[in-house]
Amino acid sequence: MKKQSTLLLALLFSAGSAFAQSNSADVDQQGDDNSADIEQIGQLNLTNLSQQDGSEAEISQIGEQNEVYLNQSNGSDASISQAGNGNLVRGLVFVNANSMGSSLDVDQSGDSNELQVAQYWGNNSIDASQQNNSYGVIAQYGYGNSAELLQSGSDLHFITQLGSDNFAQARAFAGSNTSTLSQAGSGNHIQLNQSGGFIATMTQAGSDHNARVRQAGGSGSLAVTTQTGASQSIGADQQGSDNTLVVTQTGENNSAGSNWWSNPGVIQDGDSNIGVITQSGSGNEAFLSQVGDGNVGVMNVSGFDHTSVIVQEGDNHNIQFSISGIENTVDIRQFGTSEHTVGFAGDMVSTVKQNGNFNEFYSVQSGDEGGHLITTADGSDYLQNGDNNFMNIMQTGDSNSAFLNQLGDGNSMDVMQDGANNSTTITQNP
Template sequence: MKRSACFAGVLILVAPLVVTAQENVAEQYQDGTGLQMSVTQLGSGNYSLQRQEGDRYDTAETRQSGTDNQAVSIQTTVGEGRISIDQAGANNQATVVQQWGASGDGSAANGGYVTQEGAGNVTTLTQEGAFSYITSLQQGNNNQHTVRQEGYLVSAQLESYGSGNVITVGALPGSYISSNGAIISQAGDSNGVTVWQGGSAAEITVTQQGNGNAVESYQRSDDEGLSGRARIAQDGSNNQANLDQTGYRSLLESSQVGTSNRLTVQQQSNSTRSTIIANVTGSDNSMDVTQSNLWYRAPNSIDIAQEGNNLIGVVAQVEATGSISLLTQEGAFHNAHIQQTGISNQVELTQSGLANTAALMQQ
């Protein structure tokens, strides 16, 4: 059965709807298979809600231009659903929800796409199932991205251009995710990225350009599953990156270019092996890196290179066997502190410049 609803004197059918007047309201309801919806609103104060309940191969599209627009699209189907929302203006809000249908037998291969241009935009995306994809692009100031994904082989790619942007990606704790990927790119000032991932073999790639950016990420695998792989690149000053990884063969690759940046890493291995690779270029930067083993003594590795002045490097490898710590500092007034506990571990510390200090402890 297919249902359509009309509001404010506007009749909405399966065919595209175009509204040009101000303060328009458009709502659509459909159930079935292979449904198609399309709404186009031009002006300010428009509202659009699209809801599809059915089987699969459903498509919902919304196009809005102006200010104070809101667009909500919801699909509760088995899979292969597509949602696309484009908004241009200020104070827009977009919510995309794709989840299991009433049968509860799963949802797969869904796609939700949101593009917003302006200031004060808010985007919220939710997906459940497998092989689903989320893309959200915002251009302007004070934008927010929020994504919650459950399932496996799910991908999210978010980009923000401007200042004051915030990106949050789920899931943790008790998460049902595996082999998910989040690619996040921000260009501007005072941006923030927060990522929670669980399950197995999750990946994130974060690229930030500007000042005052912050990254906070938690990657934890279930039981013996592969842990996450995190790649972070920050270009600017006063940036912070906090990473917490737990699992099997975790990987962190970090690059910071600028001044007064800070990197903090907690990496716990369930078995073998985990790797931390970090490079810092600039002055007044600091690193605090810790590797530890939960179940077995593993041959983990840390490779850190710092270049500039007034640098601080703190490295700790706990309960390790056959592990190696490499720390290179170039410049003046550096401070290096390396601690290792376990057996058959190795340290390579290199400092070049003036007035540098170093402390090494092996137990």
């Protein structure tokens, strides 16, 4: 039978409604299936709660600079609500390997609140929400853990999961948000949704990873995602201006584009976008679509079975590429009216290189103003060097240039230029 301890701590002064100051509740429950109900009204309130073995706790604090310290073990659950400014929740949950796990629900409403929670072993979960210049740190160690965090305002949060079958989801809206999510283990899954001015860093080490980030409605945003291991997948989109996206994958069966949230690839929508995708391994697939002004897309892929596509619409486009391996395909498309470029020979990793077997290269450029360019040829750092290569280049507009090079076996090339003052140089050495 569940044993219950109920504490209502409120002190009313005279006939008015002034609240109590510096209330303190210390609860230590030992045994099975205990429950605690704690309500504190006022400022500088403190709750220390210790529970174990399937116990439950509900804690409510109304006021400012209140604190909750929670210590639970073996399948205990807690719900914490704080309303006010400068509040703190600090929790430690330890679960035996054979336990069903613990759950923690935290709701902080107000400004400058802080959350620090660590959960160890078992199927633990945490669901937390914060507002306005708040700080959240969640760490989970063990098996089958899940963490969900909602922040609104200019907030900062860190989520770390070490173990297996982990799930992390963070949503941050309005203001300047900073998110750092880390997972190490297997079967990990991250989802991040930010709106406002934001910075996102996601790191996954292990196997069977998923990472998804969406940033919308801000400027000066940055998303950095790193995956190491096997079977990784990253999906991302950014909306706004001055966005930068960096994706790095090492391992096997990597894919930079995904269909999460009905998004088929990595997309940037806005101004002055820069997208960098680096893949190393086998079975890689990458998609990048940029819509806006001053876009730059860079891909550096090394391994086997690659497919890389960059689509840009807007002005001042710049595509940079380097691929090495077997069965590579590069599909480059640019639309708009400005200075389109595909690659730069000899001056950066962006040199349009293909080195390997079964290579294919496609490019479509449309527009005027400044003229298009597809390089290498005599300045070569080879554009296709290997076996069974194929090129198809189409340029529409005036003052286009294409200097091409194919070195290897079974090369084939189609070039079409439509406009005036165009130039083409082709070198093939079968």
